[in-house]
Structures are given as structure tokens and as C-alpha cells.
Amino acid sequence: MSFWNDPLKVAADWLEGLLTGWGLDAVFAHVLVAFLGVFLLIALLMVLDIFLVWIERKVVARFQDRVGPNRVGPFGLIQPFADIIKLIIKEDTTPGGADKVVYNLAPILSMMSVLILWAVVPLAPVMLGVDLNVGVLFLIAAGAIGTLSIIMAGWSSNNKFAMIGAFRQVAVMVSFEIPMLTMLMIPTIYAGSMSMNTIIQAQDPIPFFILSPLGALIFLIAAIAELGRAPFDLAEGESELVSGFNIEYSGMKFGMFYAGELLHAFTFGGFWMILFFGGYRFFGLEQVSPFLAILILIIKAMIGYWVIMWVKYTMMRIRIDQMLGFNWKFLTPLAFALLLVTALMNALLAGAPTWLYVLGMLLANVVTGWVALEIARSVTRKERMQVEGVKNPVEAHH
């Protein structure tokens, strides 16, 4: 087996052989090599995270017709390193009334919840990370730790803004977790497995976004809400809550929340691509070299991240009552309807040829989406008529 076909296994075997050759216990050597591998992946992720700061600032500048950071280094590339140095040498203040232990634990858990998500990301056909048979559920479980860190940060700060921000954020996260969970079941139905790698393999040759465009869209909306990004950024609400749940944090603790948020957005861009756009697959190019497969996954994840940024800097913030109404009265029923329609079509078209299966699924999605939009339209029109009728009695006679 050559290094270029399976670099991770070759390197791990070589290192393990070396360590056992030094007289180390085989089990201990295995754990040590695994630890080094995990450490390498997470260190690379942190480096990527540093550049995500730069990408985010550059892209938002372009969306807002500005230039963005362009002074420190070529194209401002050194800017994030300057930011990190600034964050490190800032004083770390803790409010006097805070619950110290919980206050200090929250940013650590926030970052950790994002980093462990990468355990189940298949990077290349030979680098599966951890190919858990409950990979999809792991995604939800790790996300729950993120929710926990936010309520910990908001509560322990003993600040009213932080408290309101945290409660709002948790309300958003738990509400939108329902459509997200439901949409995770759609790739599960198609692939017949909860393992991330099986889901990617099942998208040969038809990616799931062709089978279920509505599912991909609902997943994206729910993911943006989970991330707490605009238009669902009521937790931060700079103009009303100043910064929301992380208002009292400074220095590197704030940096952990900030870096965690960016990496979380990138990760969910990646998961969107894995679940609906074939992950590391790109017309057989992933078989050429594992390095190429990783590159494809990163480029795809960047595209997903870019879409999330695009939504963030285009939409305005919505109110919490609108947000909860949108989720519980529209998105959740729609997600369940889509799930049941998908399962039903999957059973009805079980023996059908591929083209009929794809066409049937696509049609089912389009019809479900269209019916949902029509119902929403007629209901909102009725409500608007009522409101306008009360306000303007002359109009009501017509």
C-alpha cells in the first residue's frame, strides 16, 4: 500500500511500529498514535479557523461594497494573526457577580462542541474519521452541548442582556432542532443508514439534493438558525442586546465564542454538503487521490459556508415571535409532511427504474412545497385582511 493512496494508515502504521520498537506497550502506542492524529486534525482545523476570520471579513466587505482588511500582509492575510495577538494580550475580566466556574467553562464547551463534530466528518474515501453507525445522531448530540454552553454563558454572566440573549438563543436552537432532526432523516431514508460515509456512498450517482431539494432547503434554514446567524441572530442583536449571551466576555474567552461560531458555520456548510451534495464526491475525482478528495470537501464546505454568509448579510433580523411562529406553524409541520411523503414515495417507488424514482421524488418535493406555500399564503392573506380591516374601516367594506 503506497503512501499516496492511504497516507493516514501508512503514517499511523509506521509510527506505531516505531513506538512498539522502542519497547512501548502495543495498546498504549495505538492510543498515542490516535491521539496524535486527532491532535493534528484539530490543529489544522484551528489554522483553518484563523483564516475563516479573514474570509468572513473579506466576504462581508464585498457584500457591503467595501474592501475589507487589506493593510496587514498581502490582501490583509496576516490580519487574523494580529487579531489573535490582540485577543491574547487583552485583560480577561470577570464580572463580580458571575458564577465563576460556569462562566469559565462556557467558552471551552462552546469550542469543544464544534471541534468534536469533525470526528464524524468523512474527509476522503480512506479517511473516514470515526465512521459511527449513529453519525447523524452524533451531530445532534454535539449540537446540544453548544446549546448548553450558550445557556451557561448567559446565565453565569449575571447580566440582564446576557440572560435575555441566552434565553432567545436557546429558544431558537431547540425550536429549529425539530425541522433539522426531521431533515436528517431524509438522507437516512435514502441511504438506509445513519453513518455519514454510507450516506455519501449512497449519493452515487444522484446527490440527494436532486431527490429532495426541499429537504436541502429546510436543512439549510434550520442550520442557519442553529448557528444563531442572521436572520435568526436575535441572541446577539447588536442594536438591542449589545452582544447577547457573550456580552461580559473579553480577551481569549470571547475569542473562543467568536472562533467557535465561525468554525460552526463552516462545519454546517460542510454537513450540508455531505448530507445533500455528496460530500467528497465529485464525478469520480475523489478516487484519484485522498488529498484531492479532502480538497473537494473543503471547497464544497466553503461554498456551503458562503451560502450561509450570503443569507446572513442579505436578510434582516426577524423578531422572536415571528421566528417561533415561522418554525412551529410552518417549518415543523412542513418538515414532518415532507418526511412522511418521502417515506411513502420511497415505499411506493421501491421497484421502479431510477429515472422514475428520481422524477417521483422530485415531483413529491415540489408538490409538498407548493401546497405548503399556498396554505401559508391563504392564511396570511386572511390575517392581513383582518388587521387592515380593523385599521381602515373604509377598506373593509370593499
Add this chain to the structure above:
Amino acid sequence: MNEWLYIALFIVVGLIIPIGAIAAGFIFGPKKPNPIKESTYECGIEAVGDAWIQFKAQYYIFALVFLVFDVEAVFLFPWAVKTGQLGLYVVIEGIIFVSILVVGLVYTWRKGMLEWV
């Protein structure tokens, strides 16, 4: 069980990295605390009272509705894995199961609990 070793390692390393970063900030940053600096931030005026007070109860209702569907998901995931192999009968069972849970949502909706007050 070998794969859970990697999950454990991910959790360990995922804790080490932010602890290291925060420790670096603790080492290199100045430490000059004073009562004004440690006071709670509140838009230019002095903070009145604690933030640990009774809070809006409606968040609790949404948490309850969430719980119903979150527990349901645990039952639906195995169904979703096997539904492709087990055919129409199991799909109809799934529809009945989800319908029972949707009754809960409809009840909450009709009671007006989904309206933000």
C-alpha cells in the same frame, strides 16, 4: 468499541485546545482588576439588582413542546433507517405515529400557546 476511543480523544483534545488558548490569554494579559471593571455591564448606567430573577415562562412552554418532538426523533431514526426495506406497512405505521404526535402540536396551537405574548 475502537471508534469510541476516537470520540473520547476528540473530546479530550477539543477541551485541551480552548483551555490552552484561554491559558495563553491568562498568562500574557494584564491582570489589574478593580470594582468598577468588575461591575456588570448595562448601557452606561449602574446595574440594578440581579439577573437571576424569575424569567418569562413562555420559554418553558416551547421547551416542553420541543421535548415531545425530540423524544419522538429517537423512535423515528430507527424507523427511517429500515423503512426502505420494510415496505408500505411500516410507512403507514410511521404516519400513524407522527399523526399522534402532531395532535400535541395542534393542541398547543389551538390553546394559543404558540402565540408570543
